[in-house]
Amino acid sequence: MSQNAITIESLEENLKVLARQRAIYSVLFIGAIIFIVVSGVGVANQYNAGSFTRGVENFFDYPADLFSDAFEAGWGWFGIVLSFIPALFETFSAAVFSTVVGASIALILCPLATINLSPNQVTVQIVRRTFDILRSFPELVFALILLYLMGKSIVPAIIAVTLHTIGAMGKLFSEAIENIDMKPVDGLKSVGARWYQIICFAVYPQVLPLVLSYSLLRLEINVRASTILGFVGAGGIGAYLTASLQWRYGDEVLAIMFLLVATITALDYFSSYVRHKLIGKISA
């Protein structure tokens, strides 16, 4: 027998070593998590304005207040809900607009950011870094600066959300394009198609279902984002929410919350329905 022969004993020994190693890793991992939770909660409790235990006790007070206010309003509450629909529509259409513009710009730019299609590698790096910067720069920062420069309106929110969308979608689209089937591209190249013709007829048709499904997903995110930006001064339903919160009109707050939750849930179901259809189309 040679020295390297594997015997059952050596295998068992090996297994024991591995098992021990694994157990050590697990214990360390669990220990680290417990440490983070305990020390983190300690730090948080120290610097929190209110205390943790009191917070838990009061947890249901505010929702209860909201509901009792709404209950007092009676049937009028539904009128309040309806009265906020124009503001909701403003926020919603701002989100739609920034998604459409962002997705269009990202779609035009992303062939430049993919290695297998771009005319040269320098452009790839430039466009990719641009996407990275746009994506990691929080839209809140940009929106706050624009709000300061342009005054309070929904336009700064649209610009900020659009820029963020370009970054996020550009990355996803260019990754999708990197994974396409190159045969149609080669086919078009062989008949002497120009670069833009290759992009239009061999690349876009392949990624279109993915583009649509990502855009729907993004729309949902952008509705939340424009609500938040409204909250810091960009108008729309977020602005009404700030006002109602400050005046402590519980019925109005609840009405706006209801509208937001309903919109986001409806969008969620709609987009997952459409995405399943579209992705079914891709795999078929």
Next chain:
Amino acid sequence: MSIAVYDREVSFQEIYQSVEKKAYYQKLITLVSIGAILLYFVFSIIQFDLGSISRKWSPERASRLFLDTYAHKDHVVMNWKDTSKISVNFEGDYRYQYPSFPEWLERIGDGKDIAILTFNSGSKAIFRDDKIIFEQSKSEDRKFIFGIGDNGKPYAEAYDNDGNEKDLPNWIRVTESKVEVRPSLYERIQIYKRKVEVHRYEFGWKYFWFDFFSPLKDYSLPEALSLIFSNERIEPDKTNFELVFSEISDNEQWMHGTVLFSILETLLMAVLGTLLASLLGLPLAFLAAYNITPFKFVRFSLRRLFDMLRGIDMIIWCLIFVRSFGPGLFTGIFAIAFTDTGTLGKLMSEAIENADNKQQEGVKSTGASTILQHRFGIIPQIMPVFISQSLYYLESNTRGAVILGAMGAGGIGLQLLGAIRTGNDFENVGYMAVLIVLLVTVMDQMSAFLRRFLIGIEKN
């Protein structure tokens, strides 16, 4: 000429026509959808009044803001009544008055000239007791005179090399009460009825490490750090090590200590929130999966709980929690934990339901108990999904925590909101924005690395 398709003979003409027709419709659909999108753009431009951007956008404010993020300025103020006193203040703050003239401002004792200020570009402003003479270094030494006329109103005059009077350039604006001179971004002279104010900009962040009142303000960072290793104490009651670090963290203008602590708060919010969500979400997901839990009622109610947690947005949870926990970390942590328990619970219960049951059967065949079956039959299958999803949420929650901060949960978001709302600390806004981008990028890279590392181990 004909081609055989299946068992039927189809003429080339027929195929050609059908392809043409299909291509025509496809072209039509593309054009119509592009047209619809363009129409929508037009509608939106009208609806949001996007044409107003150019009206609302004030380039002056924007350039001042941009300048403020990377440059600092010194204000030189002289009162016409008492021209012997010239005050030089850092950023125009009354507390930051220089005790003596800096090197770019030279006092001249004799005659009517009082002082000469040299700008970075080499241009000079000569302070006299009745006027300011501004000499531009570029463009053939043009000379300008600003002052207060006999009627008590400020005036401006321009001369060329030979002393002939010329028209005023467009960067000088004369109004009833004020002359505003802005030859370049880095130079600004304002003449008022009572005083003259000169702003001199310089590139860079001044007093970044040590503030105006610090005993170390004339030291650069490497010099200060090398002080740590010298025995001579600058302040007798503190070691140099303590002194350097306390001066940096207590920097009045940049507030390094506060800002870094807020960054940590934001990070803690994201980490703890995600951790709580995954610790709660995984067991609940097991209870909500049909191949684990036989009770339909439990599954149904858990599913609806997930829907509720997920459907109520993070911002709304934040608003509710801010009432009970007050502004602070718990608000952010719980807002993140609640939303993501819903999302992770839903995702994981679906992953558990999709798990291959052959492994579980294999474990069952050895006579293992139900718990052991789940431990060795299902958990290894869903672990990679669980880890990668949790890390993905950690990454996006870092961004979310910044926003939650601005909505009342504290941390760097709140600091940033404060700095922007005051409207004149744009160097701080720039500094915090850089730190936020750094934080987000580091978390991105770290989660990508951890994902590769941990899932790599799982695969082995």
